[in-house]
Each structure stands twice: as structure tokens, then as C-alpha cells.
Amino acid sequence: MHGIVQGVGFRPFIYRLAARFSLRGSISNTTTGVRIRVAGGQDHLDAFLRAVRQEAPPLAVITSLVVRPCTEPVSETGFVILASEPGERPTTLISPDITVCDDCLAEIMDPQNRRFAYPFTNCTNCGPRFTIISSLPYDRPNTSMAVFPMCADCYREYEDPLDRRFHAQPNACPICGPHLELHDADGPLESKDPVRTAARALREGKILALKGLGGFHLCVDGRNSRAVARLRRRKHRYAKPLAVMVLDAATARRYGRFCRHGEELLKSRARPIVLVPGKNGSGLAGEVAPGINEVGIMLPYTPLHYLLLAHADTPEVLVMTSGNRSGEPIRTDNREAVEHLGHIADLFLLHNRDILTRVDDSVARSVCGRVQMIRRSRGYAPMPVLLPQPVPELLACGAELKNTFCLARDKHAFVSQHIGELIGPENLVFYEESIGHFQELLEIEPALVACDLHPDYLSTVFARTWASARDLPLVRIQHHHAHAAAVMAEHNLSEVLAVVFDGAGLGSDGTIWGGEFLRVGGSGFFRLGHLAPFALPGGDAAAREPWRVALSLLEHLPGQKDCNEILQGLAPAPGSLDLLRRMLAGNINCPLTTSCGRLFDGVSALLGLRGRAEYEGQAAMELEALAWSALKDPGSLPGRVDTEYPVELEENNGLLEVNIFAMLGRLCSDFSRGRARENLALAFHCWLAAATAALINRLARATGLSTVVLAGGCMQNRLLLSMLRNTLEQDGYEVYTGEKIPVNDGGIALGQAYIGGMTSNVSGNSHAGT
Ligand code: ZN
Ligand code: ZN
Ligand code: FE
Numbered sequence: 142m143h144g145i146v147q148g149v150g151f152r153p154f155i156y157r158l159a160a161r162f163s164l165r166g167s168i169s170n171t172t173t174g175v176r177i178r179v180a181g182g183q184d185h186l187d188a189f190l191r192a193v194r195q196e197a198p199p200l201a202v203i204t205s206l207v208v209r210p211c212t213e214p215v216s217e218t219g220f221v222i223l224a225s226e227p228g229e230r231p232t233t234l235i236s237p238d239i240t241v242c243d244d245c246l247a248e249i250m251d252p253q254n255r256r257f258a259y260p261f262t263n264c265t266n267c268g269p270r271f272t273i274i275s276s277l278p279y280d281r282p283n284t285s286m287a288v289f290p291m292c293a294d295c296y297r298e299y300e301d302p303l304d305r306r307f308h309a310q311p312n313a314c315p316i317c318g319p320h321l322e323l324h325d326a327d328g329p330l331e332s333k334d335p336v337r338t339a340a341r342a343l344r345e346g347k348i349l350a351l352k353g354l355g356g357f358h359l360c361v362d363g364r365n366s367r368a369v370a371r372l373r374r375r376k377h378r379y380a381k382p383l384a385v386m387v388l389d390a391a392t393a394r395r396y397g398r399f400c401r402h403g404e405e406l407l408k409s410r411a412r413p414i415v416l417v418p419g420k421n422g423s424g425l426a427g428e429v430a431p432g433i434n435e436v437g438i439m440l441p442y443t444p445l446h447y448l449l450l451a452h453a454d455t456p457e458v459l460v461m462t463s464g465n466r467s468g469e470p471i472r473t474d475n476r477e478a479v480e481h482l483g484h485i486a487d488l489f490l491l492h493n494r495d496i497l498t499r500v501d502d503s504v505a506r507s508v509c510g511r512v513q514m515i516r517r518s519r520g521y522a523p524m525p526v527l528l529p530q531p532v533p534e535l536l537a538c539g540a541e542l543k544n545t546f547c548l549a550r551d552k553h554a555f556v557s558q559h560i561g562e563l564i565g566p567e568n569l570v571f572y573e574e575s576i577g578h579f580q581e582l583l584e585i586e587p588a589l590v591a592c593d594l595h596p597d598y599l600s601t602v603f604a605r606t607w608a609s610a611r612d613l614p615l616v617r618i619q620h621h622h623a624h625a626a627a628v629m630a631e632h633n634l635s636e637v638l639a640v641v642f643d644g645a646g647l648g649s650d651g652t653i654w655g656g657e658f659l660r661v662g663g664s665g666f667f668r669l670g671h672l673a674p675f676a677l678p679g680g681d682a683a684a685r686e687p688w689r690v691a692l693s694l695l696e697h698l699p700g701q702k703d704c705n706e707i708l709q710g711l712a713p714a715p716g717s718l719d720l721l722r723r724m725l726a727g728n729i730n731c732p733l734t735t736s737c738g739r740l741f742d743g744v745s746a747l748l749g750l751r752g753r754a755e756y757e758g759q760a761a762m763e764l765e766a767l768a769w770s771a772l773k774d775p776g777s778l779p780g781r782v783d784t785e786y787p788v789e790l791e792e793n794n795g796l797l798e799v800n801i802f803a804m805l806g807r808l809c810s811d812f813s814r815g816r817a818r819e820n821l822a823l824a825f826h827c828w829l830a831a832a833t834a835a836l837i838n839r840l841a842r843a844t845g846l847s848t849v850v851l852a853g854g855c856m857q858n859r860l861l862l863s864m865l866r867n868t869l870e871q872d873g874y875e876v877y878t879g880e881k882i883p884v885n886d887g888g889i890a891l892g893q894a895y896i897g898g899m900t901s902n903v904s905g906n907s908h909a910g911t
Contacts, residue, residue, distance in 0.1 A: 142193075143174035144204035145234045145524075147279060150265030151175060152222050153307045154198050159220035162189045166215045169223040178215045199266050199410065200236055202524070222302050235271055235279065235582055237520050238354050238500065240412045240442040242267035244305060249444050250451075255294070258336075260445035261318045261494065265309045271523055271558075272355045272498045273311060276581055281310045285495040292317035319494035321445075322475075326483035336445075339490045340454035348372050350464055350478065350486035354443055355500025355519050355558075357464030357478050359486060360386075362456035369428040369460055375485040376462070380755040382430035384414040384437035384502065386461045388450040393438045396423045396458060403507035411520025412442040413503035418775070429460060432759075434766040437504060442520075445492075463501055470561060470571040473499050498578060499571065500558045508859050509866060512880050515857060516543070516887060518559040523579065525553035526882060526891060529633040532898020535589040536576065536607070538600040539563075539890035540620065542644075542757065543883070546576055546600070547890035548585045554630065554894050555583055559887060563599040572603070591616045591897030593623070593889065595647040616897045620646025621657045622666045623892030624852040628884070629661065630895040632877045636662035638669075638846050640833055640865070642737035643853030644684065644757060653677065655736025655853070658797065658836055660844060664899035669844075670790075670797035670836050672740060676731040678721045683739060687760040688712050688752035690743035692721050693731075695809075697802045703813040704747050711752025737829075737855045740801060744825050747809060748818050758854065765858050768826045771819035781871040782864045784831035785824060790839060797839060799832045830864035834872060841874070851878040854885040 147170050155168045155177055164186070166179035179189060190208065197203060241249075245262045248254040256262045263269065273284040281287055291299060295314050298306035306312045313319065323335040332338045339349050346368035349360045359376065361368040363385045373379055387393050390404055397417035399407065407415045419425065419436040430436050439461070441447045449455055464472055464482055472478035473496035479489055504516040514521075528549065537547040544560040557579055560572050579585075592604035594617045601617075608615040618626075624646075625639035641657040648654035649668070656672030676693045683689040688711040695701060695708065712718045725731055741761035745751050750767065751760040769775055786807050789800035808821055841847055849869055856862050856878055869876045882888045 142177065142203060142206045145200060145202040145236050146175045149200035149236060150198040150305070150307065150309075151201050153265070153302045153304070154196070154201075155193070156220055156222060156302045158189055158192050158196070161192075162186075164189055165217065165219060167221045167223050178211055178213070179220075180211065180215045199242070200239055202234065204234075204527075234525065235274060235277075235523055237271050237411070237522060237524055238269050239267050239520070240410050241444050241447065245444065246447060249448065256314055258448060259315045259318070260321060260336075260443070260448055260492070261311075261313045262444050263309060263311050263313070264305045265307065266305065268309070268311050269354055272496050272500055273494070274582065275497050277584075279310060284310055285497050286311045286313065286318075289313060289318050289494075319492050322491045322493065324479055324489035324491055325487065326479065335490055336448050336452055337454060339488060340449060340452040342488045343456055343459065344454050346371075347487040348375070348485060350482045350489045351445070351449070351461075352475070352478070352489075352491045352496075353445070355473075355496060355498065357472050357482065358461045359464050359482070360459045360461050363429060363458035363460045364424050364426055364456060366426040366428055369426045372460065372462070372485070373428060378462075378755075380431055380759060382433050382435070382437060383460045383462045384439060384504075385425070385429060386439050386441060386446065386450065386459050387457065388441065388447075390440070392457060393440065396420055396425050397436050397438050400507055400510070402510050406505055406507055406512060407438065407440060411503060412440055413505040413514075413520060414439040416504065416506040416515065425458060432763045432766060434769050435506075439502065445490075449490075461502075470499060470568055473497075498558070498575070501561075503559075506859070509863055513857070513862075514879065514881055514883050514887075515885065516559045517545070517556065517881070517883055521881075522558035523555050523582070525555045526631060528552045528554050528630055528895060528898070529635075530899070532894065533588045533901055534585050535591060535894060535897055535901075536580075536585075536587040536604075537591040537890045537893035537897055538593070538604040539893070540593055540646075540886040541595070541598040541600060543886040544572065544600060545887050545890045546572070546579075547894040548576075548579050548583055548587070549894040549898060550583070550585050554891055555579065555585075556882065556891050569599055569603070572600070587611075587613060589614055589616065589897055589901050591618055591893040593617065593647070593893070594619045594649070614901070616893075616900050618893045618896050619649050619666070620889065621648075621654055621659060621853065622661065623889045623896065624884070625659055625661045625666070625850050625892065626895045627882055627888035627892035628850045628852045628877055628879050630891055631879060631882050634848060634850065634877060636660075636846060637848045637850045637877075638837060638840050638844065639666075639850040639852060640837065641853040642851075642855035642861075644738035644855075645681075645734060645736045653732055653734035653736060655734060655738055656740065656799070657735065657853075658840060660840070660846070661850070664896050668796060669840050670799070671735040672737060672799045673801045674733040674735050675743075675801070676725055676728075677734045677736075677739060678724050678731050680730055680732050683742075684757050685754045686752070687742035687746035687754060689721060690739050691746035691752075692718060693725060694743045694747065694802075694805055696722075696725055698806050698809055701806070701809040701813070704809045707747065707749040710749070711746055713753070737853070741855065741858075744805070744808070744822075747805070748812060748821055750818070758857075761855070761858065764822050764825070765860050767819045768822035768860055771817070771823040778860075778863050778867060780867050782827050782830040782834070782868045784828040786828040788828070788832045788835050790832075790836055797836055799836055804828050804832075826858075826860050826864060830861060830868055833865060834868045837869060837874070838872065847874050849874045849876050851876065852884050852888075856884040
């Protein structure tokens with residue numbers, strides 16, 4: 142049997158089952174899973190097999206179960222658990238870190254229990270895994286629990302096959318395990334009850350740095366505007382939405398509107414941050430998610446979270462944001478954290494168990510009853526994605542923003558935890574370390590390296606060096622091709638029409654793509670259509686300065702006086718507009734782009750919403766929030782979206798092009814006539830969905846394909862995605878988008894792995910492109 146079947150209470154489970162069905166035999170761990178030998182009546186054997194599948198422990202994941210007649214004699218006397226069998230290469234899977242289970246939670250809340258209020262309580266069904274493992278096999282000496290020898294009581298549990306803690310490697314109690322420490326920036330503080338001291342500090346509006354599972358959180362009272370504003374100032378993070386944590390689902394419903402599916406996601410074992418529409422008048426500080434109509438909520442996932450949130454002195458809702466300065470990786474080392482966070486946090490609630498792997502919180506939402514993973518990290522990584530077909534051992538290096546990498550072998554694609562922005566030396570170190578650690582844990586020796594087509598991404602630079610040092614072939618994969626392939630890998634699709642709406646990625650023709658219609662199949666793709674190109678004055682700088690995009694678009698729209706005036710207000714300095722106009726006229730540092738993300742930015746600026754963005758996508762997110770506010774009943778989107786603006790498809794160099802300027806002209810005129818901005822924001826979304834559907838209809842007729850993939854960062858726009866899905870499904874298409882794997886650049890590595898693997902399988906067929 143293969144899958145996650147070690148360290149998750151599998152052997153005691155089988156032991157109990159064997160007793161239930163009066164079977165003789167044995168179970169042992171092998172390097173690839175577990176082997177069970179059983180003998181008994183046929184009825185009992187059948188019932189046993191059914192129960193193995195149906196009642197497996199919560200953390201077990203059975204990927205394959207092979208049943209064979211036994212050739213060797215089995216035990217004559219009952220059922221035994223044998224020592225592990227030696228073998229060659231470990232292919233057993235490593236479990237992600239798992240939220241504290243109900244049994245452990247009951248123990249820490251029970252004053253009579255020896256683990257009462259003990260924050261490091263765990264068992265085979267829950268607790269830290271991935272973040273504490275240094276190498277395989279997954280035994281205590283290979284974890285950061287190695288320095289805490291078990292006491293006699295813990296060891297008894299560990300040795301007892303019928304105990305919930307049988308072979309629970311991180312098993313601990315207040316006598317023998319890690320403990321809490323309270324610090325301020327100057328050093329350790331005396332406290333009899335560190336949780337209570339921390340709770341009171343939070344109540345007073347102080348900023349708490351909390352050591353968690355995969356890193357540090359900075360916490361403040363989520364209802365205290367001044368405290369949240371202070372955290373933002375100290376963190377130099379002024380606008381990006383912050384997540385909050387509440388004790389339970391009932392409290393979560395006071396702050397966000399959850400559908401049934403969204404609430405299931407919130408309560409799921411992985412405990413992601415769930416993005417939901419916020420509730421007016423909830424009392425949540427406006428500084429938590431300014432300008433955005435969604436709030437990110439999560440439930441506690443470690444015993445320490447529960448002890449803190451359940452404390453009478455703790456505020457009801459805590460802002461919990463990762464303890465890193467913008468752009469830097471999470472701190473995992475106590476000393477390092479106090480040094481780096483000393484100027485942000487007033488108080489540190491730490492512990493002496495080391496974090497060996499940094500893992501951020503995962504972020505997800507529910508769209509149309511499906512999960513949309515925004516950031517796949519804690520609780521999910523390093524669980525593999527099952528590929529449609531086997532690939533050779535390979536490393537895919539991912540993109541630049543929201544980076545993840547992927548190691549693959551056979552049908553398993555191990556997508557890493559969220560690495561983040563691969564900009565700057567510190568993040569590069571984290572990236573390299575993480576690749577090394579993953580490689581060691583998974584014992585993958587790549588025969589192939591895949592990376593983005595963009596030569597300047599640090600991931601590409603790394604890939605080049607890494608591949609050439611090992612003399613391995615390097616496959617460069619076009620960014621939007623990889624976006625589409627990630628969705629295809631996830632849903633096992635072989636040939637599709639893909640709509641990839643994205644920020645920016647280097648195209649095969651050297652221009653910047655991002656509003657693409659591709660035909661993807663095998664290891665290749667063809668570009669069949671795109672949004673009309675426009676110039677991006679200043680190149681990459683335009684991503685954070687939507688006013689630049691607006692100016693470029695306005696050059697195509699003569700006579701839009703009012704929008705021009707708006708632009709005057711958004712530009713940073715009086716002379717900057719003229720400078721940019723000269724750049725455009727002289728075609729100086731004005732690369733062409735078809736980027737849908739930049740189009741969103743441009744429209745946002747044309748409507749006077751935002752000229753400068755603190756983070757990529759901010760202007761687009763605010764435009765979406767504005768459009769939602771124009772919908773009277775957000776629950777009832779039309780089945781098929783219609784538009785009042787012109788949908789014009791033009792043929793250009795054999796490609797179909799969506800004319801964006803006719804629509805923009807109408808949008809600006811309506812704006813001049815005083816039409817409400819929220820209606821214009823909604824009209825723009827409707828137009829984009831309708832124009833996309835029109836182009837897909839043309840391509841479907843030409844190609845005979847009826848499966849459509851929606852990918853790229855813009856598909857995180859819930860309104861656009863819902864409209865597109867509804868419209869295309871009404872038109873009879875099968876529509877797929879990223880669910881378990883992000884549609885943003887966090888999914889690029891998976892797409893690269895899938896294409897790279899196929900490229901090498903189909904000899905002599907290099908990936909096509911136009
Ligand atoms: Zn437990
Ligand atoms: Zn103990
Ligand atoms: Fe992208």
C-alpha cells in the first residue's frame with residue numbers, strides 16, 4: 142500500500158481492524174509504504190479490506206492498494222506490528238503540517254489532563270510534520286524534536302500500538318517537550334502565564350510577534366483601528382490586505398459572508414485563510430483590507446492559537462500577518478526574529494522548538510462552489526499533484542512573483558510551498574535552500590530542468606546555472622503556456638483552448654504578453670488570439686503605476702478631455718505626463734503589451750480610482766470591488782453576460798485581436814457624461830467577458846475544440862471568472878480553471894513540470910510557438 146501511510150497512525154489502525162475481524166498476520170513499514178499480511182475467513186478478509194479504505198485514519202492518504210495472495214506463511218498467533226523493512230529508495234510521502242485534532246484539543250482544555258494548556262500537544266492524527274523534518278526517514282532524531290527526549294509517560298504512549306500517540310514522532314508533554322518563552326526586544330521576560338500576558342498586551346493594542354508552525358505572525362486586535370494602522374506603519378505595508386484569525390466558525394460568520402462550501406473550506410484540516418465578502422458593520426477595523434470587498438479569515442490551527450484565542454483577555458478577532466518585512470522571507474529563528482521584528486513587535490511569544498522549514502499560511506476562496514487556491518502552502522505542501530502521465534525526474538523553477546518550484550518524478554509533481562517574490566538576495570537564499578531541502582526529502586535527482594522564457598527572472602538565472610553545473614538539459618517554457626498547462630495538469634486535459642489573462646510574461650515574439658488565447662496540446666501551443674497591444678511607458682515600472690498605462694491608452698482615444706484631466710491628478714509630478722508622452726512618441730522604453738492585468742490597471746486609473754499601486758494587482762482589485770458594489774444582488778450573476786460596449790474582433794497577422802479601444806472610448810465618454818463609476822467598472826467586466834466569449838466562439842468553430850481553460854492571475858478576479866464561466870458554459874463549453882493549484886504565478890512551476898516532462902518524452906518534438 143502506498144501514499145501517506147507512515148507517521149499517521151496507520152499501523153495501530155490496522156492492528157485494531159485485524160482484531161475486529163479476527164485476522165492473523167502482520168504489518169510493517171517499507172520504504173514505499175506499508176505491507177500487510179493477513180489470514181482468516183474470506184468474509185472477514187473482504188470486510189477488512191473495505192474497512193481499510195473506508196475508515197483509514199484522518200491523515201492517511203492511500204494512493205494505491207495492491208492485494209495479492211500470500212505466498213509465505215503468516216503469523217500463527219494473532220496480529221503483530223513488525224519492525225520497519227529495509228529497502229532502497231524512500232518513496233513514502235511526507236505529510237503537511239496538520240491542524241490540532243479534536244482529541245488533542247479536548248485534552249489541552251481539560252484541567253484534569255496532564256496536557257492541560259500545553260501548547261505542543263499532538264498525536265498521530267495531528268501536529269507538525271513538514272516544518273520539523275530535517276531528513277528521512279520520518280523519525281524523531283530527524284526532526285527538530287530530537288533535542289527533547291521523551292519522558293516515561295510519553296514513551297509509554299509512543300510504544301503502545303493501541304495508543305493515539307503510537308509512533309507519534311513529535312509526541313511531547315509539559316514534562317519533556319518544548320515550552321513557551323516571552324520576550325521583548327531587549328530579551329526574555331519573566332511570566333508565569335505567557336499566554337495571559339500576551340492576551341492582555343493584545344487587548345491594550347500592542348503588537349505581538351507569535352512563533353507558529355512555519356514561521357512568525359504579527360498579531361494585533363483586529364477591531365482596533367489605531368493598532369492596525371500602527372502595525373501597517375511599522376511594517377511599511379500600507380494597503381495590502383491583512384488576514385484575521387477568530388476562534389470558531391460562528392465568530393467567523395460575524396465578519397464574513399460564508400456560503401456552505403466556503404465554511405467547509407474554513408473548517409477543513411488544512412485551515413487556509415479563506416477570502417470571503419466582508420460584512421458591513423462587523424466592527425472590523427477599516428485598515429484591515431482597505432478598498433477591497435473581501436476579508437481573509439482563518440481559524441486556529443495550533444494548540445497555541447487555540448489557547449490564545451480562547452483566552453478571556455484576547456480580543457475576539459486578531460490580525461495575523463506573516464512576520465516578515467515586505468518582500469523578505471518569514472523568520473524562523475528566534476534570535477533572528479527578535480532582531481528583525483524588534484522594531485515592529487512590542488512583545489514576542491516564542492517557543493524553543495525550531496522551525497526547520499518556512500511555510501506561510503495558505504490562501505483560498507470558494508467561487509461557484511469550487512475551491513480557488515490563491516496561495517498553496519501550509520496544510521497542502523508538500524503533497525504531490527497527480528500528473529496525467531509520468532515524467533522523468535525534473536526540477537521546474539517557476540516564475541518570479543509568487544514563486545513556487547516543483548520537483549517531479551513519475552506521476553507525482555511536488556509543488557513547493559509559497560516562496561514569494563524572487564527579488565533580492567534574501568529570497569534567493571530561501572529559494573535555493575528550499576530546493577535543496579525538497580530534493581533531499583524526496584530523493585529526486587533531476588535529469589531535466591525547466592524554467593520561464595524570461596531570461597532575467599532570478600528563477601531562470603538559477604535554472605541556467607544549476608542545469609549547466611550538472612550538465613542537464615534546460616527547457617524554457619513560455620509563461621502563459623505554463624499557466625494553461627498547470628490547469629491541464631490538474632484536470633487531466635489533453636487539448637484545449639486557453640484564455641490566459643495575466644499581469645505580464647515574456648512572449649515567444651519578444652513582446653510582453655498577458656491577454657492570450659492559446660491552443661494547447663501535447664507539449665506545444667499556438668497563439669491564436671490576444672487583446673489589442675498597447676505601449677507600456679517605462680516597462681515594468683507601469684505595473685505599480687497605473688497612471689502610465691492610462692496615459693498610453695488615452696493616446697489612442699483623441700478628445701477624451703475629462704479622462705485627461707483625471708490623469709493630471711494621478712500623475713506624480715506636473716512634468717511627468719509630458720515626459721511620458723515624449724517617450725511614447727519616440728518609442729523610448731515603451732514595450733508593447735497585450736497584458737490584461739495592465740488593461741485593468743489602466744481602466745482603474747482612467748476612472749480616477751488609482752494612479753499608483755502599492756502591490757501588483759491593487760488597482761485591478763479595487764476596480765473589481767467597485768464593480769461588485771454596482772450589482773444589486775451579488776448572489777445572482779446573469780447566466781450569459783451581455784455588453785453595451787462594442788465587441789470587435791479583428792484579424793491581424795493571422796491572429797484574432799480584441800479591439801480594446803472602441804470599448805475604452807465609450808467608457809471614457811460615459812464617464813464624462815457623469816455615469817457612476819461603479820456602473821462603468823461593472824460594464825468593463827461585462828464587456829471583457831462578452832468579448833472573450835465571442836473570440837472563443839470564433840476559435841472553437843475554427844478548431845473544433847470545446848474545452849476551455851481559464852488561467853492567469855486575472856482569473857483571481859471572482860467577478861470576471863464567474864461571468865466567463867457562466868457565459869462559456871451557457872455556450873456549451875466545458876470550462877476548467879485552477880482549483881487546487883493557483884491560477885496565478887504560484888502555478889507556473891507545475892505547468893513547467895508538466896510541459897517539460899512531456900517535451901522530453903516526445904523525442905524530436907520541441908515545443909511549438911508562434
Ligand atoms: Zn491530535
Ligand atoms: Zn512527556
Ligand atoms: Fe503570470
